[in-house]
Each structure stands twice: as structure tokens, then as C-alpha cells.
Amino acid sequence: MRRFIILCLAVWSVKCSDDTIIGVKLILIKLCCTQKNGCREMVGYISLDNKSQTDFDAPYVVQVTSPVDHAEEPHWDGRKNILYYVDIHNGGVLAYHYYTKKLSKITLNGETSPVVPIRKNPNVLLVGLNRSVVAVEWDGKKQLGDQEILTTISKQFPKSRFNDGKADKQGRLWWGTIGPESNGYVTPNEGLFYKITRENLENPKVAKAPVSNSNGLAWNKANNKLYYIDTPTLKVVEFDYDDEKGTLSKENRTIFDMRDYEGKLTGLPDGMTIDDEDNLYIALYGGGAVLKVNPTTRKLLKVIPIPARDVTSAMFGGPNLDILFVTSSRVSLTAKERLFYPAAGSLFAVKNLKAKGLPAFTADIVDGVTKRLNLLENLFAPDIFYPTPKESKTVTRNSEIREFKTPFPFNKLVVADG
Numbered sequence: 001m002r003r004f005i006i007l008c009l010a011v012w013s014v015k016c017s018d019d020t021i022i023g024v025k026l027i028l029i030k031l032c033c034t035q036k037n038g039c040r041e042m043v044g045y046i047s048l049d050n051k052s053q054t055d056f057d058a059p060y061v062v063q064v065t066s067p068v069d070h071a072e073e074p075h076w077d078g079r080k081n082i083l084y085y086v087d088i089h090n091g092g093v094l095a096y097h098y099y100t101k102k103l104s105k106i107t108l109n110g111e112t113s114p115v116v117p118i119r120k121n122p123n124v125l126l127v128g129l130n131r132s133v134v135a136v137e138w139d140g141k142k143q144l145g146d147q148e149i150l151t152t153i154s155k156q157f158p159k160s161r162f163n164d165g166k167a168d169k170q171g172r173l174w175w176g177t178i179g180p181e182s183n184g185y186v187t188p189n190e191g192l193f194y195k196i197t198r199e200n201l202e203n204p205k206v207a208k209a210p211v212s213n214s215n216g217l218a219w220n221k222a223n224n225k226l227y228y229i230d231t232p233t234l235k236v237v238e239f240d241y242d243d244e245k246g247t248l249s250k251e252n253r254t255i256f257d258m259r260d261y262e263g264k265l266t267g268l269p270d271g272m273t274i275d276d277e278d279n280l281y282i283a284l285y286g287g288g289a290v291l292k293v294n295p296t297t298r299k300l301l302k303v304i305p306i307p308a309r310d311v312t313s314a315m316f317g318g319p320n321l322d323i324l325f326v327t328s329s330r331v332s333l334t335a336k337e338r339l340f341y342p343a344a345g346s347l348f349a350v351k352n353l354k355a356k357g358l359p360a361f362t363a364d365i366v367d368g369v370t371k372r373l374n375l376l377e378n379l380f381a382p383d384i385f386y387p388t389p390k391e392s393k394t395v396t397r398n399s400e401i402r403e404f405k406t407p408f409p410f411n412k413l414v415v416a417d418g
Contacts, residue, residue, distance in 0.1 A: 057352055058352060059304070059350060059351065059352045059353050059354075060350075060351055060352060061304075061305075061306060061307065061326075061348055061349070061350050061351075062348065062349045062350075062351065063307070063343045063346045063347075063348055064096065064101070064325075064346070064347050064348065064349050065094075065096060065103050065346050065347040066103075066346065067330055067342075067343065067344060067345030067346045068087040068090065068092060068094070068345050068346075069087055069088075069089055069090055069329070069330060069331045069345055070087055070088045070089050070090075070312070070329040070330075070331045070345070071085055071086070071087060071094075071312060071327035071328055071329060071345055071346070071347055072085060072086050072087075072088050072113050072114075072164075072271065072312045072313055072327050072329070073085055073086050073113050073114040073115055073164065073165075073271070073313060073327070074271075074313055074314065074315035074317070074325045074326075074327050074347070075114070075115055075116055075117070075166075075315060075360050076315055076316065076317030076318075076321070076325065076357075076360050077117050077122065077360070077362075078317075078319075078321075078359060079117075079122045080122055080140060081097070081098040081099055081319065082095050082096065082097055082098065082140050083095075083096040083098065083315070083317050083325050083347070084096075084115045084117070084125065084140075085115065085313075085327055085347060086112045086113045086114065086115050086127070087105075087112070088111050088112055088113045089111055089331060090107065091107045091108040091109060091110055091111060091112050091129075092105055092106070092107050092108075092112060093105065093106050093107075093108065093112055093115055093125065093127055093136070093138075095138075095140035095141075096347060097140070098317070098318060098319075104140055104141055104142075106136070106138060106144065108127065108129055108134070108136075108375050109129075109375055110129045110130040111129070111130055111161050112127055112128060112129055113128050113161075113162055113163055113164070113165075114127075114128050114162065114163075114164060114165040114166070114175065115127050115128075116165070116166065116167050116173065116362065116363045117362050117363070118135070118362060118363045118364065118365075118366060118367070118368075119171050119362040119363060119364040120364070120367045120368070121137075121367070121368050123137055123138060123139045123140075123143075123145070124136070124137050124138075124366075124368055124369055125138060126150070126173070126363050126365075126366075128161070128162030128163075128165065128175060129149075129162075129375065130161050130162070131152050131153055131154050131158070131160065131161055131162065131177070132149050132150070132151065132152045132153075132162075133149075133150045133151050133152075133153075133162075133173070133175070133196065134147060134148065134149050134150065134375055135147065135148045135150055135366055135368075135369045136369070136375070137368070137369045145369065146369040146370070146371060146372045146373070147369065147371070147372070147373045147375045148369045148370060148371040148373060149371075149373065149375075150201060150365070150366060151196070151201050151202060151204060153177070153192070153194060153204050154177050154192055157177070157179065157190045157191070157192070159179070159180040159187075159190070160177040160178060160179050160180065160190055160191055160192075161177060161178060162175055162176070162177055162178075163176055163177055163178040163191070163213065163214055163215060164176055164214055164215045164216060164217065164229075164271060164313075165214075165217070166217055166218075166360070166361065167360075167361040167362055167363040167364070168219060168223075168243065168246065168361055169219070169223050169243055169361055170243065170244075170246060170364065171361065171362065171363050171364020171365065172195055172196065172197045172246050172363075172364075172365070173194070173195070173196035173197075173363055173365060174193070174194070174195055174196075174207065174217060174226075175193075175194050175196060175214075176191060176192065176193040176194065176208075176211060176214020176215070176217075177191045177192050177193075177194075177211075177214055178191050178212070178213045178214060179191045179212055179213070184332060186212055186213050186231075186232065187212075188212045188232065189210040189211070189212055190210065190212070191210065191211040191212050191213060191214050191230075192206050192208070192209050192210065192211065192214070193206070193207050193208035193209070193211055193214045193228075194206055194207060195207045195246060196365060197246070197365055198364070198365050198366070201365060201366075207248055208228075208248070211230045212230055212231070212232045212233075213230060213231040213232055214230060215229040215230065215231045215269065215270055215271060215272075216228070216229040216236075216269065216270060216271040216272025216273075216282065216283070216313065217229070217272065218272050218273055218274040218280060219241065219274070219358075220274065220278045220295075221274075221276060221278055221358060223241065223243040224240065224241055224242075224243065225238055225239065225240065225241055225295075226238070226239045226241040226248060227239075227255065227272065227274070227280055227295060228252070229269045229270070229272055229282070231268050231269055231270060231285075232268075234257060234258040234259055234268065234269065235254050235256065235257050235258070235269070236254070236255050236256040236257075236269060236272070236280065236282060236293070236295070237252040237253060237254055237255065238252060238253045238254075238255045238295060239252050255280075255293070255295040255298050256269075256280070256282070256291075256293050256295070256298060256300075261300065265284070265287060265289075265291075265303070266284070266286060266287045266288075267284035267285055267286035267287020267288070267289070267311075268284065268285045268286055268287070269282050269283070269284065269285075270282075270283040270284065270285040270311065270312050270313060271283045271312055271313025271314060271327070272313070272314070273313075273314045273315050273316060273324075273357060274357070274358060275316065275355045275356060275357050275358070276321075276355075276356045276357065276358055277355070278294075278295065278296070279292055279293065279294055279295075279301065279355070280292070280293045280294075280295055281293075281304075281314045281324060282314075283311040283312055283313050283314050283326065283327075284311050285310050285311060285312060285329070286309060286310055287309075287311065288305060288306055288307075288308065288309050288310075288311060289303050289304055289305050289306055289311060290303075290304040290306060290311060290314050290324070290326060290350070291303055291304075292304065292355075304324075304350060304353075306326055306328060306348055306350075307341065307343050307344075307348070308328035308329070308330070308341050308343055308344035308345070308346065308348075309333065309337065309341050309344060310328060310329040310330070310331075310332060310333070310344065311326060311327075311328050312327045312328055312329050313326070313327045314326045314327070315357070315360065316355075316356065316357020316358070317357070320356065321356045321357045321358070321359065322351075322353070322355065322356045322357075323349050323350070323351055324349070324350040324353055324355075324357075325347060325348070325349055325350075326347070326348040326349075326350060327347055327348075328343075328344055328345055328346060328347075328348065329344065329345055330344035330345035331345075
């Protein structure tokens with residue numbers, strides 16, 4: 001293999017005509033990418049001005065699954081090397097197996113979101129099902145066990161449903177709801193943000209009220225700050241957080257406001273994650289991108305384009321927590337828009353960002369499932385959505401990851417062509 005790489009580099013350096021250079025180098029890229037035990041994924045690009053270039057360290061975006069209608073709530077479980085996420089409006093709970101590249105799915109009776117594995121049993125998932133928290137015993141493949149409804153919330157807003165949520169370091173659930181939706185419009189002030197623990201499982205505590213569309217949240221590395229999005233506000237706010245008591249400060253501070261970038265950014269802040277340097281990654285629904293924001297300086301650092309208009313959430317995963325998995329939606333796209341965004345609704349992977357995430361916390365409000373219920377519509381065999389080679393290729397073309405300094409104008413980083 002080493003000799004093969006040396007040969008590739010030697011041929012790469014030979015000066016020929018422009019057409020010959022482009023043709024030979026495209027072949028070499030393909031050969032390097034297909035060597036069984038070769039170097040890591042090698043993705044290059046050929047510029048349109050006949051200047052042959054390559055940058056194997058540039059960030060790039062890969063479509064890793066086939067589309068669903070509304071992918072959301074990615075959660076990386078390093079115990080099983082699985083990326084869980086949901087297809088909200090179709091009741092789907094999906095498991096993307098990192099090493100086999102296979103996707104498994106179950107379908108529940110209702111709208112599903114979020115999904116969080118429990119701490120004491122990696123084969124039990126807590127899933128938001130409409131307004132209920134349900135425990136589902138599932139190995140991520142074919143084995144489906146018991147299911148149990150743990151609690152039902154928000155009786156004052158019976159048309160609301162769970163939307164976004166995570167577990168904190170102690171295993172408490174911080175899950176929020178969204179008000180009734182109609183034609184893309186969310187009824188304001190009919191959502192709530194809950195803290196759910198073992199002790200209050202029968203009557204979960206409201207941590208923040210009211211909200212309209214409780215969305216992205218993330219804790220900093222020290223676990224003394226909670227960042228939170230209520231989408232219609234167009235803001236990311238910061239709460240002081242007491243990890244031992246599980247309490248939020250009454251006051252919050254705005255650390256990012258979309259209105260500060262009016263005319264420069266589009267879309268609504270949706271899901272969110274954080275890296276090990278405490279930078280936030282904010283999905284833009286309707287904006288076709290993920291934003292990297294420093295919450296301390298309140299500066300926009302990068303805009304990471306995604307080949308889908310409606311980007312829903314993000315989560316670091318992979319064995320080294322250095323891959324940014326991004327979910328997206330196609331549910332609001334017209335037939336013509338779906339032709340323009342054929343990958344919308346897929347799970348994407350952003351690689352070579354030179355950033356690492358923090359481990360996702362598991363839930364510790366139950367130890368397992370104790371009741372047998374039938375919450376399922378269907379159980380699909382695994383691999384039904386196994387991505388084809390065409391769908392697995394790098395799909396971001398002639399795009400830029402824009403790196404902000406002041407924050408405008410921006411320095412351009414090329415995302416490699418596939």
C-alpha cells in the first residue's frame with residue numbers, strides 16, 4: 001500500500017497538459033479512495049479554472065443515509081457505535097450503525113422526538129411519543145422487547161408534543177414541547193420546557209414556561225451553563241446551571257441573535273450541539289447550514305453549508321467524536337424544491353472539521369422496561385435503508401464553509417467535490 005501511495009504521489013507531480021493532468025488525477029483520487037486498506041477517505045477537487053488542486057484536509061460533507069421526511073434529534077451512543085435519530089411525523093426511530101453503515105428502523109404509533117438511551121441498559125431507549133415519555137427495549141437491529149409509557153405531560157396543552165430534549169450529566173431529562181402546528185405556523189406560548197427525574201416521573205417539573213417551540217440545548221464542558229433555543233425568538237440564550245441540584249438561573253443572557261445577521265443569514269435556529277472547546281453548532285431550519293458560534297465572545301465563527309434547505313439538528317459522533325452528524329427535513333419542500341434538494345431528509349456527516357464533541361449523556365430515570373405494550377406500527381428489518389454507493393458519495397459541490405473573523409468579510413474554506 002505504501003508503494004502504491006508513493007506511485008500516486010509521483011504521478012501526481014508529473015507535468016502534463018491540462019486535460020491529461022485533470023484526467024490522471026481524477027483516476028488517482030478514485031483509486032486511492034477504493035484501496036481496501038488504504039489511507040483514510042481521500043477527497044479532492046479539481047478547480048474550474050484548469051488549475052489542478054487538492055486539499056485532503058479540507059472539510060467535506062457526505063450523505064450517509066437515504067432521506068426520510070423529517071429527520072431530527074441525533075444522539076451518538078459510543079457504547080454501541082450507533083447514531084440514533086427520529087423521523088418525527090412518521091413515528092420513526094432509526095439506528096445508523098457506524099461501522100457497518102447500515103440503518104435499522106422501528107415505527108411507533110404517533111410522532112416521535114427526542115430519543116435518548118438509558119444509562120443502565122444500552123438496549124433501552126427513551127422516546128418522546130406525542131406527549132408521553134416511553135421506554136422501548138430494542139437492540140437497534142431486529143430484537144424488539146417490552147415497551148412502557150413512563151409519563152404523560154402538558155395536559156394543559158393537549159395538542160402539543162415533545163420536540164427537542166437531552167439528558168444532563170446526572171441522567172435527568174430536559175425535554176421541551178412545541179405548540180400545535182398548522183401549515184408551518186406554530187401556536188405561540190403553548191409549549192413547556194421540562195425537567196424529568198426519577199423522583200418526579202409521575203408529575204414532571206416545568207423548568208421554563210411558556211415557550212413556543214422548545215428546541216436545541218447543550219451544556220458546556222464544565223456543566224455550569226445551559227444553552228437553549230426557543231425557535232421563534234431567533235435567539236440562543238445562556239442559563240447558569242447547577243449540575244448537582246439540576247436547576248437553572250431565573251435570568252438568561254442572549255449569546256446569539258439571528259437578527260444581528262439580517263440579510264446575511266436566513267432560516268430559524270433549530271437543534272444544537274457543542275464541541276470540547278465550548279463552541280456551539282446551531283442547525284438553521286430554512287437556512288441550509290450549521291452555524292459555529294463562540295458563546296463567550298458571541299461571535300459567529302463558521303457557516304457550514306449542508307445540501308438540504310431545512311437543517312434540523314447536529315451531534316458529534318464517531319469513535320473519536322470528530323464527525324459532525326447533521327439531520328435534515330424534506331417535509332415542507334414542494335415537488336420542485338425536492339428536485340433541487342434531492343438529499344433533503346438525509347443524515348449527513350461533516351468530516352475534517354478539526355473539532356471534537358463532548359460525549360452525549362444517557363438517561364438515568366429508569367433502569368429498564370417493566371411492562372409489555374404494543375406501541376409499534378411496524379418493525380422494519382435492518383438494512384432496509386442501506387445507502388447505495390450513489391447516495392453515499394460526497395454531495396456538497398462547489399460550496400464553501402465560510403470562516404468568519406470579524407465576522408465579515410469571511411475567509412473561504414473549500415469543501416471538496418465528490
